[in-house]
Amino acid sequence: MTSARSVPAPKNGVMDIAAYVPGKETAPGVERVYKLSSNETPLGPSPSAVKALTHVLDHLEIYPDGASNALRDAIADVYGLNPANILCGNGSDELLGLLCQTYLSPGDEGIFSEHGFLVYKIQITGAGAVPVSVPETDCRANVDAILDAVTERTRIVFLANPNNPTGTYIPVDEVRRLQAGLPGNVLLVLDAAYAEYVRRNDYESGIELVSGSDNVVMTRTFSKIYGLAGLRIGWIYAPAAVIDALNRIRGPFNVNAAAIAAGAAAMRDRDHVERAIAHNEDWRSRLTSGFEALGLTVTPSVGNFLLVHFDGTAKSAEEADAFLTSCGFVLRRVTAYGFPNALRMTVGSQEANEGVLAALKDFMEQA
Numbered sequence: 001m002t003s004a005r006s007v008p009a010p011k012n013g014v015m016d017i018a019a020y021v022p023g024k025e026t027a028p029g030v031e032r033v034y035k036l037s038s039n040e041t042p043l044g045p046s047p048s049a050v051k052a053l054t055h056v057l058d059h060l061e062i063y064p065d066g067a068s069n070a071l072r073d074a075i076a077d078v079y080g081l082n083p084a085n086i087l088c089g090n091g092s093d094e095l096l097g098l099l100c101q102t103y104l105s106p107g108d109e110g111i112f113s114e115h116g117f118l119v120y121k122i123q124i125t126g127a128g129a130v131p132v133s134v135p136e137t138d139c140r141a142n143v144d145a146i147l148d149a150v151t152e153r154t155r156i157v158f159l160a161n162p163n164n165p166t167g168t169y170i171p172v173d174e175v176r177r178l179q180a181g182l183p184g185n186v187l188l189v190l191d192a193a194y195a196e197y198v199r200r201n202d203y204e205s206g207i208e209l210v211s212g213s214d215n216v217v218m219t220r221t222f223s224k225i226y227g228l229a230g231l232r233i234g235w236i237y238a239p240a241a242v243i244d245a246l247n248r249i250r251g252p253f254n255v256n257a258a259a260i261a262a263g264a265a266a267m268r269d270r271d272h273v274e275r276a277i278a279h280n281e282d283w284r285s286r287l288t289s290g291f292e293a294l295g296l297t298v299t300p301s302v303g304n305f306l307l308v309h310f311d312g313t314a315k316s317a318e319e320a321d322a323f324l325t326s327c328g329f330v331l332r333r334v335t336a337y338g339f340p341n342a343l344r345m346t347v348g349s350q351e352a353n354e355g356v357l358a359a360l361k362d363f364m365e366q367a
């Protein structure tokens with residue numbers, strides 16, 4: 001039956017989504033702005049990635065390679081993987097969405113942890129499925145709580161390891177225990193967007209687990225340590241059956257030509273990655289002790305960002321954010337992640353990091 005007044009309505013779930021709000025970019029009225037709100041690298045991309053773009057610009061009339069072969073080959077070479085188990089996407093966000101569209105039907109359930117990346121809930125809901133948030137312990141994913149939340153309707157479990165915005169991780173034994181406890185028909189998605197930054201012996205990004213099981217996938221991104229967030233490139237390492245399904249549902253040219261060329265060059269520049277790791281190691285610990293010296297609490301981070309808590313001080317995150325923004329330092333409010341009184345700061349350049357520490361010192365000392 002049709003009614004004269006009916007209008008197109010989004011399918012169930014879509015209007016339940018709270019749209020993702022990206023980190024701020026500007027500080028009105030301030031000349032020099034340091035954007036420390038989206039975990040971008042202060043080193044920028046590899047110069048060879050930028051150079052690779054010039055060849056692409058001469059032939060923008062040509063469709064990209066729909067299979068992203070050059071990019072998949074570069075990733076496969078560096079990690080020693082079979083390129084047949086790799087699929088590239090328009091940022092890993094696209095891949096997270098494709099996984100939900102592929103594996104979730106209306107009424108199914110998708111699990112993520114309390115302070116997990118917001119995109120999981122958005123994509124689960126958009127697929128018409130039920131988002132299930134599981135409590136964390138000390139800002140860390142709790143494997144027992146996740147396993148307790150699994151029901152007959154569960155089809156997907158998202159785990160960011162390390163997690164954003166907390167910066168915490170769970171060791172490989174815990175990830176294995178999670179996989180072992182899940183029914184075989186539940187897909188475990190290990191989002192390893194910050195894996196390159198982790199320097200811990202008990203950490204594994206997911207490559208081993210994917211290789212050894214049928215229900216685990218790992219997503220990675222070029223947006224963070226590779227400095228190519230603006231080009232939108234992500235990849236997934238997955239069993240052949242998952243790659244086959246995703247290849248049917250994805251857009252035929254989902255990765256653009258610039259992304260393929262620059263991504264492949266960036267992946268092969270390992271020196272650039274090493275420089276970024278060294279810079280991050282140095283400044284993450286200096287910033288952590290600097291914040292602690294001001295009486296602030298910092299969640300121990302293995303990523304390229306810090307979650308700084310204002311609880312127990314006379315100041316609030318909201319006031320601190322306003323003050324820092326007025327000085328040109330744009331950090332991230334994390335209320336939507338369940339931290340109304342904390343700010344997330346990306347490890348920036350030396351100038352940015354020293355500037356934030358100095359500004360925050362002034363702010364904390366204000367009466």
Ligand SMILES: *Cc1c(COP(=O)(O)O)cnc(C)c1O
Nearest residue numbers: 091092093117164193221223234
């Ligand atoms: C930044 C980030 C991503 C990367 O998203 P892209 O779409 O590849 O830019 C994925 N997962 C988490 C947890 C992130 O913080």
